[in-house]
Amino acid sequence: MESDSISHTSPPSASNCKDISRKKRVGTSLSCFHFHFRFLIFFIDVLFFVVDFQRSAKLKQCKLDARREQWLSQSAVKNKVCCKEGTNDGDSKQTQRGERDRSLENFEMRGTAEANGEVENVSVQHESDSESFPPNSHTSSSLLGGMDSGTSFTNSSSSSTSSGGCCSGSITEEEGGDGCLDDWEAVADALAADDDKQELDPNENNKENLCLGSTPGLEPNPQLGSNGEGSDLKNSEPECPRMVQRATGTCRAWRADDTFRPQTLPNLSKQRSFPATDRRFGQGGVSWMRNSAFSVPSSCPICYEDLDFTDSSFLPCLCGFRLCLFCHKRILEEDGRCPGCRKPYENDPVEAEASVQGGSLTTRLLARSCSMIARS
Amino acid sequence: MQASRARLFKEYKEVQREKTADPDIQLVCDDSNIFKWTALIKGPSETPYEGGVFQLAFAVPEQYPLQPPQVRFLTKIFHPNVHFKTGEICLDILKNAWSPAWTLQSVCRAIIALMAHPEPDSPLNCDSGNLLRSGDMRGFQSMARMYTRLAAMPKKG
Numbered sequence: 001m002e003s004d005s006i007s008h009t010s011p012p013s014a015s016n017c018k019d020i021s022r023k024k025r026v027g028t029s030l031s032c033f034h035f036h037f038r039f040l041i042f043f044i045d046v047l048f049f050v051v052d053f054q055r056s057a058k059l060k061q062c063k064l065d066a067r068r069e070q071w072l073s074q075s076a077v078k079n080k081v082c083c084k085e086g087t088n089d090g091d092s093k094q095t096q097r098g099e100r101d102r103s104l105e106n107f108e109m110r111g112t113a114e115a116n117g118e119v120e121n122v123s124v125q126h127e128s129d130s131e132s133f134p135p136n137s138h139t140s141s142s143l144l145g146g147m148d149s150g151t152s153f154t155n156s157s158s159s160s161t162s163s164g165g166c167c168s169g170s171i172t173e174e175e176g177g178d179g180c181l182d183d184w185e186a187v188a189d190a191l192a193a194d195d196d197k198q199e200l201d202p203n204e205n206n207k208e209n210l211c212l213g214s215t216p217g218l219e220p221n222p223q224l225g226s227n228g229e230g231s232d233l234k235n236s237e238p239e240c241p242r243m244v245q246r247a248t249g250t251c252r253a254w255r256a257d258d259t260f261r262p263q264t265l266p267n268l269s270k271q272r273s274f275p276a277t278d279r280r281f282g283q284g285g286v287s288w289m290r291n292s293a294f295s296v297p298s299s300c301p302i303c304y305e306d307l308d309f310t311d312s313s314f315l316p317c318l319c320g321f322r323l324c325l326f327c328h329k330r331i332l333e334e335d336g337r338c339p340g341c342r343k344p345y346e347n348d349p350v351e352a353e354a355s356v357q358g359g360s361l362t363t364r365l366l367a368r369s370c371s372m373i374a375r376s
Numbered sequence: 377m378q379a380s381r382a383r384l385f386k387e388y389k390e391v392q393r394e395k396t397a398d399p400d401i402q403l404v405c406d407d408s409n410i411f412k413w414t415a416l417i418k419g420p421s422e423t424p425y426e427g428g429v430f431q432l433a434f435a436v437p438e439q440y441p442l443q444p445p446q447v448r449f450l451t452k453i454f455h456p457n458v459h460f461k462t463g464e465i466c467l468d469i470l471k472n473a474w475s476p477a478w479t480l481q482s483v484c485r486a487i488i489a490l491m492a493h494p495e496p497d498s499p500l501n502c503d504s505g506n507l508l509r510s511g512d513m514r515g516f517q518s519m520a521r522m523y524t525r526l527a528a529m530p531k532k533g
Contacts, residue, residue: 303386334439339477
């Protein structure tokens with residue numbers, strides 16, 4: 001079944017990797033074997049028929065025996081070789097398939113070779129892309145990290161150009177990996193959409209594998225870091241849809257940003273994650289201290305429902321009174337006072353930060369200063 | 377509606393679980409209506425209400441806990457902040473100082489505290505308030521004790 005579906009996907013893509021072709025070969029050889037077995041039985045029947053009616057022609061029978069032997073051996077060889085030459089329609093179809101497999105392999109090899117050859121070009125191109133494409137992450141990171149992050153960025157880009165060779169090696173390794181089997185359909189669709197980018201497709205596949213393989217939590221994505229930092233700075237207002245969006249955004253950024261993430265990322269993360277992680281650890285420590293100081297309740301004191309992770313990290317009031325997001329919303333709709341201290345909630349700064357969340361630090365600071373002014 | 381019901385159900389379970397936690401308060405829910413509660417509270421010691429058992433009626437609104445429950449004394453009580461005839465209670469947490477963090481149990485505790493510390497400056501029972509404001513502690517205490525004995529103590533014999 002699988003081999004059929006593969007063969008029906010119209011343009012044989014370069015990203016169909018060795019595993020698929022291997023699988024296909026196994027499938028075709030199986031069907032080939034089946035066919036030959038049946039043909040053999042039929043042949044033997046015919047043989048006995050001939051033997052019954054032409055007993056006198058023993059010489060012919062000897063010949064037939066010889067031919068049978070020959071045929072048997074030939075078919076055995078064919079079974080091994082996976083039906084390279086066909087004798088009838090089914091065989092010819094299967095040979096086409098086999099040839100396609102081989103051509104696929106060749107093309108794939110060529111593709112990887114091209115990828116190896118074009119590593120530097122691609123990396124350069126993607127650097128220009130990354131410089132132009134996601135302005136948010138870079139501006140925010142540079143703003144957050146100050147001068148250091150700027151230098152780190154240039155460093156990382158230069159290292160990415162220099163370390164192209166190693167990258168190609170990793171790509172060829174990844175090609176044979178199992179991860180590509182998971183989303184070969186998606187890759188095939190993407191390939192069907194545009195045939196122009198076929199040289200980049202091994203890289204695409206590689207990227208997909210990396211995306212799948214690396215856990216999002218451990219993924220040292222600069223954009224994720226900056227966003228996470230923003231949320232930590234806010235220290236509240238966690239929303240599931242936004243988190244999901246953020247996750248997909250990082251995935252997209254990962255894909256569009258750079259094909260050679262595995263090489264450049266360590267540098268980038270090393271440079272960027274030092275202040276980021278420090279800050280995050282500091283924030284975490286502070287929030288943890290706060291939690292321990294105010295002893296986070298396991299359930300919302302208003303509705304008595306259990307607090308989930310987002311609720312327990314939600315601190316709407318300076319007095320430290322915690323409640324779930326639903327109750328907070330209901331209270332905001334009613335009288336808008338904190339149940340703990342009975343002071344009106346200052347929901348404006350939180351919302352302003354939420355709206356600016358994706359933006360740069362300056363706007364966030366601006367919003368905060370605005371809210372400070374409004375408060376005073 | 378649904379939130380208040382869920383909250384009240386949780387409170388009910390909490391009350392059932394910690395029945396012996398506060399011996400001065402006995403909070404029971406109406407069998408057919410979870411928005412109707414009654415409470416029996418013991419008069420605090422070293423007050424004229426000592427030895428008496430006072431019955432409270434809770435009418436919980438559907439917006440609970442965002443809106444406070446309406447509480448009144450069913451048992452007659454001579455107290456400056458309790459209306460002598462209707463049993464209405466003048467307590468800030470049952471009016472504008474209400475917080476959703478309060479529970480029916482904590483309201484009962486607040487009412488016990490109010491019994492021990494009357495606020496004569498905002499009286500609902502003017503006679504009682506006037507006695508206290510004029511400094512007639514003896515008159516106030518004897519009146520309160522009398523009504524406690526009359527209304528809040530089980531009839532002897």
